[in-house]
Amino acid sequence: MAEGQKAIGPQSKRVFINHIDSYSSECIGKFLSSCVVGASLEEAEGEEEDEVTYQIVGTVQNRRETRRSRFSSQEYFALGRQDLLQHLMECDVIVYNISENSEQLDETSWAISALHSEMNNFDGPKIFILISTLMTWALTKPIDPDDPEIPFTEEDYRRRRSHPNFKEHLSVEKLVLKMGKTKKSKLSTYVVASGLQYGMGENIFHYFFKASWLGEVSRIPVFGSGKNIIPTIHVKDLAGVIQNIIDHKPKTHYIMAVDDCNSTIGDIVKAISDVVGPGRTESVPKEDAFLLKDFTQRDIDSLTVHLRTDPVFLRNSFNLQWVCESGIVANIDRVADEYKQSRQLLPIRICILGPPAVGKSTVAAKICKHYKLYHITVQDAITEKMTQLEDMVRMDEQEGESYDTSGAQELLETLRDNMNLNEGLLDDHFVFQILREKLNSNPCRNQGFVLDGYPETYNQAMELFHSEEEESEDTRSKIPQFNQKIIPDYVFSMDATDEFLKDRVRNLPESIVEGTHYTQDRFPHHLAVFRDRNSQDETVLDYFDELEIHPEHIEVTSEEDPEYLSVTKKIIRAVGPAKNYGPSEEERAEEEMRNAEERIMLLAAEREERERKEAEEAAVRAARLEEWGKNLREVKRQEQEMLEVRALPLRNYLMRNVMPSLTEALVECCKVKPDDPVDYVAEYLLRSSAHVD
Incomplete structure (x- = not known):
């Protein structure tokens, strides 16, 4: 056909x-x-x-x-x-x-x-x-x-x-x-x-690319020794x-x-891991591949063949x-780009800016959860880098991998000294270095990120996103040189009135406020600094405008939306659908099971509620029926008493004036036994009545 x-x-x-x-x-x-x-x-x-x-x-x-x-x-x-x-x-x-x-x-x-x-x-x-x-x-x-x-x-x-x-x-x-x-x-x-x-x-090779891209494991598995040439x-x-x-x-x-090529499978997986994933691999038993749905028997045979x-x-x-x-090893950058473009696995890079306490972090966390992005704040990036350096300093050799502990020790001491001189803060050039390293990491290059509240000024944006390549000779262009691999695709500027922000801070729990710049004495100063920076001739929003990445302004005006659902929906509508694998088969199975359990629980709750209402209605009906029966019995009793009361004079009259004559007539009738007893009794009563008169 x-x-x-x-x-x-x-x-x-x-x-x-x-x-x-x-x-x-x-x-x-x-x-x-x-x-x-x-x-x-x-x-x-x-x-x-x-x-x-x-x-x-x-x-x-x-x-x-x-x-x-x-x-x-x-x-x-x-x-x-x-x-x-x-x-x-x-x-x-x-x-x-x-x-x-x-x-x-x-x-x-x-x-x-x-x-x-x-x-x-x-x-x-x-x-x-x-x-x-x-x-x-x-x-x-x-x-x-x-x-x-x-x-x-x-x-x-x-x-x-x-x-x-x-x-x-x-x-x-x-x-x-x-x-x-x-x-x-x-x-x-x-x-x-x-x-x-x-x-x-x-x-x-899709399994190795996908495992690397998702970033869910610290090492990409190599099935077998990894020394076989394929x-x-x-x-x-x-x-x-x-x-x-x-x-x-x-x-x-x-x-x-x-x-x-004549590369080993270990070399190929390592190259994939370096460019797309965590940069590390580990040898696992060949039999582990049989536990994965990604491979058929023939796939496993092909990946473990040794042939030059x-x-x-x-x-x-x-x-x-x-x-x-x-x-593939020598051309892994090109192959990795083909993989991402062919499958439309494109990173989503977002920057959320705004005054303190406007809700940037809350919104950023929700956006990261929706798109499976990495939430980046300056403080978290610095803490992560310090922890990484401390771990490296403690290592001499681990699992056959060598680390330049002297360089890590020197950088760690430099950062600590700088923070001691600045009351726990780092100079901007150290912040730029740490953030650029984070934004250029494979996870951020793969899935993307939400940059929360930074940069704050035009110059900070220039330094953070500047291109490390040679500047263009075309000096007539007013567009700043920037690194296209880390520049945000979307910029959202949240804002609210000063009074709204101050009220929000005043209503924050003490546990959240303690140790932050949201205290009553520090918050007004930070808010004033933000307003001053954004009233200068060149602001951070101007920087993105010059790159034609026009920020979208979102006004926060309602206290009735503490979860910022409306703001989150606006950002999702602007960004569009996710550009990743979506939920895995396991996640889909878990979601389906969770939905099924919720449906079962909902049906059980509805059935229980229905049975409860039916039981209540039955109890009400039974109570009403019992009350109705009781009332009916009482009415009958009262009617009976009324009849008895009404019948007493009549009974007395009959006993006194009728019954003696009638009894006498009946007795005489029984003695005589006439053919027509009724006529006899009538005549007897008539004669008796005439005699009485």
Whole structure:
């Protein structure tokens, strides 16, 4: 199934790449799409007429919901083999990359076999390039047993012995080479044995870059002894190798794609740690790597291989425009910059200024927590530096690392003497030195920082952020020279009225005020100094304005927001989203578990509250029912008593005037037993009544 098809021009060479959305395949596709066919041929220099370009097509691992990549003309997802063969037949060059994904081994074997069987139906010659891995050399015996350091070259490829987990890769390599020997005029095949690929965001080395960048560990682990040499190549240089194969069509069909590095894994991790992380490494058991989700079995095998190589063919036969010919260690600064830019791991540098007691530190702490930045105050930086120097002075040697304790001792004594002369404060030039060192540290260069309440004056800003490089010869520019690596990207100036600030200080707890300049006798002086500094001709805010880093002014007016939530939200809106990894998998799992627990507790609380209300309502209903029943019984009793009271005169009347005559009549009726007793009783009563009258 094709996505985003566009017409093929007459001056295009069609290139198929499998899994074009994977790490190295995507880089190769982007590289070739920007190249002109034949550009790597020396004799083609200067020829610009009738340029033939590369048109990139390929399969993707996942269906893209967004628009296809800009460098590809067609993308295929979940194709049947018959449809895939149809697309392969339309291409001039077929590149299958099995260096990243072993799941493509079976498809690759099928693809080369199917193309081989269809050679007679080709419209023109085709090139099949297999990108494999040097792990198919992992167990190759040394060329000279007496000198195991002699490197392997392409000429030794028939001697290669694969790592047990890469035997299928070796079988595919052999199949590809075999299929290219039948009709080279129709189908040329090449195998590129790639070293471990790096650059452009990283793949197999990503764990070491990420651990260094996050700064959560004091030492970056090296799995195993770290003395094994691993072959490597920058992913763009690998793309250059593919370009040269297409252009040159070399007679050598097995090519090693490696740089001149021959560095150990320990050297590589140390270089990454120095430039991105804490600067220290530690050897840990190889088995520890299996505990990490970042590595697969094949990754661990690749990182622990020991293989010395020499790219003789690349050096002598190809016209490569190397990106990192000397390897990752020698080019670690460039590789680290690529890693940060590719993954958009950009530091956020913020400076928060304002009068004393306006809430700078409270806001800075919240911003640091939100963006995972480093909170820098002058006092904390000085304390940290003094502690660091004291620790170094106590060390002679630790774990094989040497320290210049004499220099640390001298600087520590200098700082102490200066503080003794200035009532515990340091001169500005020492403060600048300490802060510049802190701002230039890897953690601040990686994630960024919030500089809290400093600099306070124009001159302090000039000295703190000045560029150590040579000044520009253009004296007409009014923009001060500054260090772009440590200058804040955002400046926020908090302010409030003097009365508001004084009221806030008066309401602070004694435990916070004690030992600070927030006391009643010291605070007015500090506030007056701040106002005076910010009313001069050149203020610290003017300095940032001149650099076109325009400060954003935030007025603090409400005492109803002690947590400064509104101020924090304004700053977050101005800065935008974080530019880092965000929460780790563990943090996300903990957050999800915490949210789940909170939901369970909330549901339990709601259920408990509901049950409590139902119980209260039931109790109220029962009480009301009981009261209603009691009232009903009382009403019935009163009615009964009333009836009895009303019936008493009637009863007396009947007993006195009616019952004696009626009783007598009934007795006589019983004696006589007439046929009609009722009539008899009536007549008897009538006669008795007449007799009485």
